[in-house]
Amino acid sequence: MPELPEVETIVRELKSYLPGRKIKNVTVLWDKTFLNLSPVKIEDQSVQSLGRRGKYILIYLERSVLIVHLRMTGQLLFQQKGSGVIRADHLRVAFNFQDGSALLFNDVRKFGRIYHLQNADEKLQKVGIDAVDPTLTASGFYRMLQSSKMNIKAFLLSQRFVAGMGNIYVDESLFRSKIHPASVSDKIKRSAAKRLFDEMQAVLSFAIEHMGSTISDYRDANGKVGNAQNFFYVYQQQGTPCVTCGNPIKKIKHAGRGTHFCETCQKLYV
DNA sequence: CCATGTACCTGAAGGC
DNA sequence: TGCCTTCAGGTACATG
Structure with missing residues (x-):
């Protein structure tokens, strides 16, 4: 599904929502979606900043980074605390923040991937x-x-x-x-x-x-x-x-x- | 190096 | 109402 303009739109929005929010825990509902490859634990880390390279979304934490690729049908949705529940019929991963908000990865076809890494560079080596x-x-x-x-x-x-x-x-x-x-x-x-x-x-x-x-x-x-x-x-x-x-x-x-x-x-x- | 096919998955749409 | 085939914003990998 999403190409550069769609990914850029999501990144711009997340820039206004995520920085400063601290991850309380991560719920994984489809194992293959989330590749946890960093020895640093993700819990208790705050989001520092957002970036993008091609179709990759980069979410920089204090001591590691999340790299998200939506592939064909992936969606990254921000669930505000208290506001109406956002529609996610095919929820695969949820990042729950300490303030009650959440970042949801919804993906019908299960092609999307989220990598938790020490460093973004290794994953982006072959990307132009x-x-x-x-x-x-x-x-x-x-x-x-x-x-x-x-x-x-x-x-x-x-x-x-x-x-x-x-x-x-x-x-x-x-x-x-x-x-x-x-x-x-x-x-x-x-x-x-x-x-x-x-x-x-x-x-x-x-x-x-x-x-x-x-x-x-x-x-x-x-x-x-x-x-x-x-x-x-x-x-x-x-x-x-x-x-x-x-x-x-x-x-x-x-x-x-x-x-x-x-x-x-x-x-x-x- | 380059082209092609397949695999990964689910669901919508079209043909019969 | 089925049942079957094809197709879909992507990419990785195997094979000529």
Whole structure:
């Protein structure tokens, strides 16, 4: 489910809720979700700060860190003390704070993971630079493309070069920059690479402003749906006319994923 | 190095 | 009303 804009929305909200709250205990209802790999105990530690790298949520405690990945259907919900009980029909892990509030991990498909670690670095070794990191530039992005012979869809989905893009925002960014998803990364011209970089930034910041996209399961930390799904040009728009040329948007299987694009507007670089 | 398939899970939707 | 298949915002791992 969630890609960079959805994860960013959750992190921004949690920044206003979690710092300073002290963990009383942790309830684990599905063992595989919570990997407790730190020798330091989690009880009695306070949340210090929040961070994000790609789709990973980082919750820094005093002596260790929690790394959360929502995968397809994970939700991180903040349960205020005393207010109505937040909906969590598939609760897997609950972090209960001493003041009576709680952070709930709800996840229908059980793919989501929470790692309790000494240090975040080990887990993030193979994750590329965050897609909205201000130090990432169009020319830096072009250099990364030059280093790879993967098709551009797989390149963007891999998280190895740039982290945070998923199936929705890859398809939207490729459409808006007029690049065919099967294009070979190191064959993409400098000007097209610049276009792709700029459209990635535009697509992601627009989605963040609209609190992410809800297809089915995504909810923010308050349990609310996003709004960016109302503005897709190609994702799940197969059959509808392309906004540029009017030909129907196509859906194919590519890089193992449903892939939406316009075959007349998007140029194939090979 | 790269592409493809499978596994991990549940539930919704569509075909018959 | 079933029953069966396919598909889903992701990633890790095995195999050519």
